[in-house]
Amino acid sequence: MKLTLKIWRQKNRNDKGAFVPYVMNDVDPEMSVLECLDVLNETLILRGEVPVAFEHDCREGICGSCGFVINGVAHGPERGTTACQLTMRHFKDGDELTLEPWRAKAFPLIKDLVVDRRALDHIIEAGGYISVSTGQAPDGNDILVGKEIADESMDAAACIGCGACVAACPNASAALFTGAKITHLGTLPQGEPERERRALSMVAQMNAEAFGNCTSIGECTAACPKEIPLEVIANMNRDYVCASFRRRDDLPTPVPPAVHRA
Amino acid sequence: MTLDAKIPSGPIQEAWAKACFDMKLVNPSNKRKHSLIVVGSGLAGASAAASLGELGYNVKCFCFQDSPRRAHSIAAQGGINAAKNYPNDGESVFRLFYDTVKGGDFRAREGNVYRLAQNSGKIIDQCVAQGVPFAREYGGSLTNRSFGGAQVSRTFYARGQTGQQLLLGAYQALERQVHAGSVTMIPRTEMQDLIVVDGQARGIVARNLLTGELTVHIADAVILATGGYGNVYYLSTNAKGSNATAIWRAYKRGALFANPCFTQIHPTCIPVSGDYQSKLTLMSESLRNDGRIWVPKKKGDSRPPNEIPEDERDYYLERRYPSFGNLVPRDVASRNAKALCDEGYGVGKSGLGVYLDFSESIARLGEKTIRERYGNLFDMYQRITDENPYKVPMRIYPAIHYTMGGLWVDYQLQSTIPGLFVLGEANFSDHGANRLGASALMQGLSDGYFIIPYTVGNYLATNKFPKVEDSNPAVQEAISSVRTKLDKLLSIKGNRTVDSFHRELGKIVWDYCGMARTADGLTSAIGKIRALREEYWKNVNVPGSGDDLNASLEKAGRVADFFELAELMCIDALDRNESCGGHFREEYQTADGEAQRDDEHYSYVAAWGYAGADAAPVLNKEPLEFHYVHPSQRSYK
Numbered sequence: 001m002k003l004t005l006k007i008w009r010q011k012n013r014n015d016k017g018a019f020v021p022y023v024m025n026d027v028d029p030e031m032s033v034l035e036c037l038d039v040l041n042e043t044l045i046l047r048g049e050v051p052v053a054f055e056h057d058c059r060e061g062i063c064g065s066c067g068f069v070i071n072g073v074a075h076g077p078e079r080g081t082t083a084c085q086l087t088m089r090h091f092k093d094g095d096e097l098t099l100e101p102w103r104a105k106a107f108p109l110i111k112d113l114v115v116d117r118r119a120l121d122h123i124i125e126a127g128g129y130i131s132v133s134t135g136q137a138p139d140g141n142d143i144l145v146g147k148e149i150a151d152e153s154m155d156a157a158a159c160i161g162c163g164a165c166v167a168a169c170p171n172a173s174a175a176l177f178t179g180a181k182i183t184h185l186g187t188l189p190q191g192e193p194e195r196e197r198r199a200l201s202m203v204a205q206m207n208a209e210a211f212g213n214c215t216s217i218g219e220c221t222a223a224c225p226k227e228i229p230l231e232v233i234a235n236m237n238r239d240y241v242c243a244s245f246r247r248r249d250d251l252p253t254p255v256p257p258a259v260h261r262a
Numbered sequence: 263m264t265l266d267a268k269i270p271s272g273p274i275q276e277a278w279a280k281a282c283f284d285m286k287l288v289n290p291s292n293k294r295k296h297s298l299i300v301v302g303s304g305l306a307g308a309s310a311a312a313s314l315g316e317l318g319y320n321v322k323c324f325c326f327q328d329s330p331r332r333a334h335s336i337a338a339q340g341g342i343n344a345a346k347n348y349p350n351d352g353e354s355v356f357r358l359f360y361d362t363v364k365g366g367d368f369r370a371r372e373g374n375v376y377r378l379a380q381n382s383g384k385i386i387d388q389c390v391a392q393g394v395p396f397a398r399e400y401g402g403s404l405t406n407r408s409f410g411g412a413q414v415s416r417t418f419y420a421r422g423q424t425g426q427q428l429l430l431g432a433y434q435a436l437e438r439q440v441h442a443g444s445v446t447m448i449p450r451t452e453m454q455d456l457i458v459v460d461g462q463a464r465g466i467v468a469r470n471l472l473t474g475e476l477t478v479h480i481a482d483a484v485i486l487a488t489g490g491y492g493n494v495y496y497l498s499t500n501a502k503g504s505n506a507t508a509i510w511r512a513y514k515r516g517a518l519f520a521n522p523c524f525t526q527i528h529p530t531c532i533p534v535s536g537d538y539q540s541k542l543t544l545m546s547e548s549l550r551n552d553g554r555i556w557v558p559k560k561k562g563d564s565r566p567p568n569e570i571p572e573d574e575r576d577y578y579l580e581r582r583y584p585s586f587g588n589l590v591p592r593d594v595a596s597r598n599a600k601a602l603c604d605e606g607y608g609v610g611k612s613g614l615g616v617y618l619d620f621s622e623s624i625a626r627l628g629e630k631t632i633r634e635r636y637g638n639l640f641d642m643y644q645r646i647t648d649e650n651p652y653k654v655p656m657r658i659y660p661a662i663h664y665t666m667g668g669l670w671v672d673y674q675l676q677s678t679i680p681g682l683f684v685l686g687e688a689n690f691s692d693h694g695a696n697r698l699g700a701s702a703l704m705q706g707l708s709d710g711y712f713i714i715p716y717t718v719g720n721y722l723a724t725n726k727f728p729k730v731e732d733s734n735p736a737v738q739e740a741i742s743s744v745r746t747k748l749d750k751l752l753s754i755k756g757n758r759t760v761d762s763f764h765r766e767l768g769k770i771v772w773d774y775c776g777m778a779r780t781a782d783g784l785t786s787a788i789g790k791i792r793a794l795r796e797e798y799w800k801n802v803n804v805p806g807s808g809d810d811l812n813a814s815l816e817k818a819g820r821v822a823d824f825f826e827l828a829e830l831m832c833i834d835a836l837d838r839n840e841s842c843g844g845h846f847r848e849e850y851q852t853a854d855g856e857a858q859r860d861d862e863h864y865s866y867v868a869a870w871g872y873a874g875a876d877a878a879p880v881l882n883k884e885p886l887e888f889h890y891v892h893p894s895q896r897s898y899k
């Protein structure tokens with residue numbers, strides 16, 4: 001197949017950046033989009049040009065490294081599919097593909113298609129865990145968890161932290177990501193003791209980073225490669241409201257947001 | 263050098279408890295005065311950094327990805343073993359120990375494996391408490407599945423994403439310590455060299471992957487948990503960034519490298535589809551629970567699988583190994599697939615594939631049950647191949663997956679450099695010549711949660727740590743050697759890309775040091791690797807500069823190390839004149855084509871020492887003694 005890739009090229013945060021078209025004459029439909037970029041980069045290197053920077057690691061849709069906007073859609077047109085798992089057979093000869101980075105204030109650009117997503121780690125750091133130190137655990141079967149509950153928790157725990165939800169949201173909100181962790185842990189009996197504190201801390205951190213507010217548009221869940229359901233946001237809001245009511249005097253202090261850190 | 267693993271004397275059941283009691287402790291109020299470096303944030307590194315932070319040590323943890331949560335452990339699918347015996351099917355610590363030693367074809371150290379089996383139950387407890395959503399029965403208890411090389415169900419799992427969930431548990435524990443201030447997480451930073459001062463590992467030189475800045479980090483001990491080196495082969499199931507740089511630099515600084523040729527070929531991966539292919543995708547071994555493996559009985563049969571009648575199919579594993587059937591260990595399953603494809607029975611366009619067929623299970627259990635068990639794997643298969651495995655059998659072929667070899671460590675997980683500890687896949691591990699499925703996750707977490715917190719304390723309590731200044735000659739020498747190498751790679755600006763070299767190197771290692779090896783092949787491979795390496799240093803083209811994000815430069819450094827490691831792998835494979843586990847030397851096989859060990863001459867760990875750029879590596883042997891499991895010809899018939 002012959003395709004044109006229009007790729008956002010930007011040396012660094014201070015550079016202006018622009019789309020640059022690249023014509024690819026020999027695209028195999030079995031290739032993934034990332035393999036297509038590999039092939040392009042090989043030719044760019046041999047032509048003495050700077051290859052396109054993009055993030056990737058597992059190439060199996062699980063590590064959450066990859067991700068850019070393809071023709072206006074985060075991770076591209078296939079539902080439930082990361083960029084690394086998107087094969088070229090979904091495009092046809094002569095197509096033009098536009099590739100651009102996640103655009104969100106909370107994700108400052110690093111180079112070309114690579115952005116800084118540390119803000120997501122900060123949200124977890126603020127309270128996305130169950131406080132149990134190594135050695136403190138009771139026997140695994142002392143805590144019974146019904147299958148439906150375990151399944152519901154697992155559905156939310158499947159989030160890969162890619163940031164597509166933020167990129168897809170017109171407000172650049174991280175509500176789906178944060179709600180997914182709050183639901184994963186809050187659904188389980190193990191997570192119950194810290195449920196309110198967790199919601200308060202994580203939401204406070206989310207607000208402190210440069211993410212926008214959720215206005216229930218739902219673009220996040222449509223773009224999410226793991227199809228995390230919108231309910232997780234409702235769960236987050238419920239836990240947050242209950243907690244703010246009951247723990248008014250106990251509001252956490254967020255850590256400095258990513259955009260202000262070196 | 264005589265290698266002493268320092269296994270406590272006395273009964274194996276008591277060994278670890280005895281070792282723990284004999285260890286010196288660090289007073290709680292002194293812990294924060296000790297600084298520790300953990301390189302790696304996979305299961306081994308994240309669990310270690312979190313646990314050490316909880317104890318109060320001052321920890322710095324490094325990874326090359328943008329977040330610790332992306333470590334390659336995230337990709338593990340099938341499950342994690344533990345000797346819980348919840349299913350009441352005859353499991354015990356001793357059986358897990360026995361199966362692992364036997365599965366490793368009697369090339370693992372009994373003491374370590376026994377401890378691993380002892381720790382296995384606690385790992386599950388810890389992970390459950392952290393909120394890992396393991397699969398459950400309707401009544402709420404944990405459920406298990408079976409895996410290759412075992413006749414009991416001891417594998418715990420979270421759908422097909424067990425590694426992801428375990429890693430998220432460890433990552434969250436790590437972030438909790440970051441929040442508490444005991445761990446400083448340093449992502450997007452790659453260790454480039456180890457700093458050894460007066461014989462002690464005292465720090466690392468690291469490169470910031472965004473700015474190219476080289477930084478020095480000094481500590482009282484260095485813990486490497488940097489994963490395996492399967493990417494030597496270019497095409498593997500490892501993540502693209504997985505590399506050997508950290509352990510290779512440590513090797514060049516004096517740590518011994520054990521059993522480099524012990525690599526594992528996983529039987530169930532999606533076959534290669536084209537030259538552009540950048541990696542191979544694993545289909546979890548758990549699929550062999552419900553899938554039946556077969557090839558057509560007729561060579562070159564090109565009919566679609568559904569048109570081949572039952573009696574014209576050869577379910578070769580069930581035929582050859584009636585008691586384990588499709589659940590034989592990985593090395594056996596892989597070798598059989600390769601042998602049949604080599605003889606011309608393979609399926610698919612390339613002829614390099616066998617069928618993994620679910621039709622019978624779907625008929626028996628219903629599509630819904632199969633979807634519940636393997637849904638995401640089936641989806642992944644369909645996404646990649648555009649074929650629906652609920653309707654058409656999967657096509658699979660073996661691929662490199664795991665490396666049992668790694669830095670030599672003693673019972674304390676300490677390498678031959680004092681103060682350098684090695685965890686997870688990066689050490690030569692507990693798996694001998696072949697690892698059983700679902701045992702790597704167990705080992706990484708056992709090392710990180712339950713072993714290193716004890717052993718590093720003993721080291722800290724029994725050694726002195728004079729202050730190391732940046733001006734120290736050892737520090738300066740390490741920085742300048744890193745800088746020289748990077749500058750050299752950037753300055754060549756030749757005619758070939760790093761990937762083109764890596765692909766060619768990978769093909770040599772796969773052809774000659776992969777599933778089947780011969781003395782002639784290995785000898786010629788060593789020559790080819792050297793010649794290609796020479797060309798690399800004259801003709802590689804690394805674009806750009808060293809002061810911003812430059813993926814080509816990162817790869818170039820890693821591939822430079824892979825060249826040297828590939829040669830050592832071949833040297834080791836050539837030296838081991840026997841077949842064992844994943845190391846199959848064609849000259850040494852039984853009449854029916856199984857691996858033929860030579861216990862009289864090769865019952866040892868081969869630990870290689872670096873002797874200089876132009877000198878041959880030096881072989882040191884750690885003899886293996888078996889007091890509890892008696893070496894026998896492995897049989898899965």
Ligand SMILES: Cc1cc2nc3c(=O)[nH]c(=O)nc-3n(C[C@H](O)[C@H](O)[C@H](O)COP(=O)(O)OP(=O)(O)OC[C@H]3O[C@@H](n4cnc5c(N)ncnc54)[C@H](O)[C@@H]3O)c2cc1C
Nearest residue numbers: 302303304305306326335340341453489686687700702703
């Ligand atoms: C597809 C797949 C499926 C698998 N499924 C299973 C399974 O079901 N059950 C099972 O038991 N095992 C499985 N395994 C094996 C298992 O996942 C790995 O052996 C294990 O996760 C390795 O963990 P680790 O912590 O040692 O290393 P990794 O998880 O590989 O982590 C390495 C860490 O080191 C860092 N690092 C590496 N080099 C450097 C450097 N130079 N500087 C700084 N940081 C560095 C990386 O950033 C990363 O954080 C699977 C493996 C694969 C490939």
Ligand code: SF4
Nearest residue numbers: 159160162163165224
């Ligand atoms: S919720 Fe979905 S889109 Fe958002 S980070 Fe998680 S996996 Fe990615």
Ligand code: FES
Nearest residue numbers: 057059064066084
């Ligand atoms: S590269 Fe890991 S999810 Fe795409």
